[in-house]
Amino acid sequence: MHNDIVNTIHESSLLFSNYEAGSGIKKALEMGRDDILFELKASKLKGRGGAGFPTSTKWMLVAAATGADKFIICNADEGEPGTFKDRVLLMNAPFLILDGMVVGGYTVGAAHGYIYLRGEYVYMRQFLEDCLNEMREKNLLGNNICGKEGFNFDISIVMGAGAYVCGEETALIESLEGQRGEPRNRPPYPVNTGLCGAPTTVNNVETLAAVPHIILMGGEKYAERGTSASSGSKLFSISGDCEKPGVYELNWGITINELLAKVGAYNTKAVQVGGASGICIPKSKFDRKLAYEDVATGGSIMIFNESRKMLHVLKNFMEFFVEESCGQCTPCRIGNQKLLEGVEMIEKNQYTFAHINNLKELGETMKVASKCGLGQSSPNPFLSILEDFKEEIFHAKSDGVYK
Amino acid sequence: MLVLEKNNLTEEIELFASQYDFHRTALMPLLEYIQEKYHHIPDFAQQEVARVLDIHPVEVYGVISFYSFLNDQPKGRNIVRLCRTIICDMAGKCQIEQAIERELGLKFGETSKDQKITLEFTNCLGMCDQGPAMIVNDRVYTKLDPEKACAILKEIK
């Protein structure tokens, strides 16, 4: 490939370990569908895309739903700022993901799977198509897969076109249907009414990559890693002010302090966990754990050292949301603009505290009144940065430089 | 567009859509195909896509206007997208932006008069561990510095 991309994997305990392509499919086809769901349940695997919904439940719902067609979709839209682990997985362990999709198709009774690949990753497309062809040659895709009578399954790749909101599962489905990528109301959920009205499971790349390992090693063994509420390992995308940025596969439950030591981060002032829509953790709270029960995350970790201005960071995030809001609902479309204006007022020293407090209330309203996760989470950085870094932001000298 | 070109385009659209049984799910791949070939989706193509898929032309326009990688107005033959998200920003995006603007005499958001190049910003490219990053057409460049970025853009035709 003619790109100068380097995929740096610093630590890997499971996902990037040796995996024989196809072995997960073969083992799964020997098992019954119920056995697969049982192992998944025992593994306590939760969605790695951010929302953390138990994968076994999602698959069970689709398996139980009635419909002539069912679909499985691999969400490779990876648009959250600071996330790049799906890129590394797709390039370094493609068969893990594709096998996970085949197992998923078998389990829920789908005959077709889609990979929704973000437009920015178009350079991977040919590589992934080649992988799919290789699988077709080995009868890991196609009709009567591996001799399993009646199990027909194939996968196609569909490209996104530069819209962050299309990572939201119902917007993704709209996009696949050839519509504007505007999120739908939920319920109905995709597990009942998804792509073209058919029961559909949408899973993150990393979630699917865990499946073949769970099939091979057994759910209980997988659940031995991590904490009781967050089982298994997680890929973290580490970027920002540190010596060793890259992808780290770590067990859930690691504290931010431990993580910072691993990646060689010094003089750290703040860590943004979960991307732009996540929360900003100040130094005083670095003993918090990364886990669904404490600080949940899709894996984006951005590190800021003492020299960074948090207001600048916040402004960058708010510009992102203003640009990426689909504009369908008012709290998000107008709310994000107002929050950005607020940040600019602070920047120019033209704010009043009364107005800032109004904006904080607006942020709380957006969290409950927005239609989808974008508007529900976009006030997070605004609220957490203005609260935890108020000294830096509001006590700054008039030239805007914190001294 | 010349009549001959129009006829060709119509044929291409029909052939492409037939692979999808003229179902609406063909719309995005079809628009991406046209965009790649013509660097934008002209009015005529929008009308033909709508006719072939049996939907209203405004539906087609609505989809084009939603996605930032689809355009109804002509853009440069080469599209440069520089990542503006915070990590690339901290790694020196502004210096690169200014160097490129000086070197090409073109501002971000603009297309050169000879239609050779369009400069744009984009949100996170997923290269945060090796920023600053940009995409030129489909190709990704990482760990840029002002000199390297300008040299890359000098090379493109």
Ligand SMILES: Cc1cc2nc3c(=O)[nH]c(=O)nc-3n(C[C@H](O)[C@H](O)[C@H](O)COP(=O)(O)O)c2cc1C
């Ligand atoms: C604005 C927004 C963007 C999202 N982007 C992504 C994404 O890029 N990749 C992803 O896997 N999930 C993304 N999600 C979460 C998906 O809606 C969905 O929960 C996920 O794909 C389910 O897969 P999982 O259960 O395996 O995590 C996004 C959600 C929202 C609200």
Ligand code: SF4
């Ligand atoms: S919250 Fe924002 S992104 Fe989501 S539907 Fe409303 S306007 Fe669109």
